Amino acid sequence: MSVQKSTKVSNNNAKDFKKHTQLRNGKLLEQTDDHIQEVNRKKRDLKLSQILNCTDSDSEVAKNSESKESKEESPWYDNSNSDFLKSVDTKAYRQYDLACERVKDFYKEQHENQTVAYNLQARINFKTKKRDVMTVWDALVKLNVLLDESDPDTELSQIDHAIQTAEAIRRDCKPRWFQLVGLIHDLGKLLYFYDSKGQWDVVGDTFPVGCRFSKRIIFFEFFKNNPDNDNPLYNKKYGIYSPHCGLEDVMLSWGHDEYIYHIAKAQSKLPPEGLAMLRYHSFYPWHQDGGYRYLMNENDAQMLQAVKAFNPYDLYSKTDITYDIEELKPYYLELIDEFFPQKLVKF
Ligand SMILES: [Fe+2]
Ligand SMILES: [Fe+2]
Numbered sequence: 001m002s003v004q005k006s007t008k009v010s011n012n013n014a015k016d017f018k019k020h021t022q023l024r025n026g027k028l029l030e031q032t033d034d035h036i037q038e039v040n041r042k043k044r045d046l047k048l049s050q051i052l053n054c055t056d057s058d059s060e061v062a063k064n065s066e067s068k069e070s071k072e073e074s075p076w077y078d079n080s081n082s083d084f085l086k087s088v089d090t091k092a093y094r095q096y097d098l099a100c101e102r103v104k105d106f107y108k109e110q111h112e113n114q115t116v117a118y119n120l121q122a123r124i125n126f127k128t129k130k131r132d133v134m135t136v137w138d139a140l141v142k143l144n145v146l147l148d149e150s151d152p153d154t155e156l157s158q159i160d161h162a163i164q165t166a167e168a169i170r171r172d173c174k175p176r177w178f179q180l181v182g183l184i185h186d187l188g189k190l191l192y193f194y195d196s197k198g199q200w201d202v203v204g205d206t207f208p209v210g211c212r213f214s215k216r217i218i219f220f221e222f223f224k225n226n227p228d229n230d231n232p233l234y235n236k237k238y239g240i241y242s243p244h245c246g247l248e249d250v251m252l253s254w255g256h257d258e259y260i261y262h263i264a265k266a267q268s269k270l271p272p273e274g275l276a277m278l279r280y281h282s283f284y285p286w287h288q289d290g291g292y293r294y295l296m297n298e299n300d301a302q303m304l305q306a307v308k309a310f311n312p313y314d315l316y317s318k319t320d321i322t323y324d325i326e327e328l329k330p331y332y333l334e335l336i337d338e339f340f341p342q343k344l345v346k347f
Helices: 003-023 026-054 057-059 067-074 084-087 101-113 114-128 136-148 159-171 176-184 187-193 222-225 254-268 272-279 298-316 326-340
Strands: none
Touching: 003 176, 026 101, 026 136, 026 187, 026 298, 057 326, 084 159, 084 298, 101 114, 101 254, 136 159, 136 176, 136 326, 159 176, 159 326, 176 272, 176 298, 187 254, 254 272, 254 298
């Protein structure tokens, strides 16, 4: 595609996005997502402190060499030598009450509306809609503009979070595909400006639909008003699935994770572990709270390891350090091209 033609596509996209922005307040979405992340951090920190209190002897094992060589020799899923994680002061993150009203209201709406019927329709819409075509970098910039436009005093932009996550992963010498996952993991939030119904089908923890809702899902009690909860087809332990069928065949609640996963699966060269990080990064009842083991197959154990390796970079990389995006841009453009060689991606 010529530069002129590509610029025209971008201009049209910009107009469309501008139109959608007037209808959607991106900053509110980000605030909700930030609060949800705070809750997830608190849950994880509580769990970590319990583990640390119980296993003093394990802390000796954690005292490994900090040399770059040993980091490079460690398998990519091993975070024990992570400089990034050692530098994180988890207590520095504001401690939200688990019942933070805003998060509670959000989950009430999400749990009542994420039904099998809604999920099937969302996937049909995704497959049949007219798609915007742009580069991954342009998509990151668009998302940034959309989410931050309504608040000029924003503390941290979406592109900062993308870069901070990717840079933390890069600093720990993780593979290039892992770094790219860090960069694009939240790009699916573009969905908010396309055909989402609200915040509840874009952000928040995800969970399977079509089978009994696990008590490990945050604010489980709100499922009582979800129509699927009374449907005998969907309210049994396995529902429409079979024991250990594998998560690949399980429909997870629709949101930014599913959205970017389907785009990357069809259009990128990311390995299965990278795709799993995209798809499951908000599936906290599974990767953090140990639920749904009865739906996993052997392959999913490997995917779980990958998602667990990614999760801390997402949760703890939001800091005050902002990077010079223009300076880093050439590195990330090359990285994007490596895994999206066709350059233009259908969003
Ligand atoms: Fe996310
Ligand atoms: Fe994120």
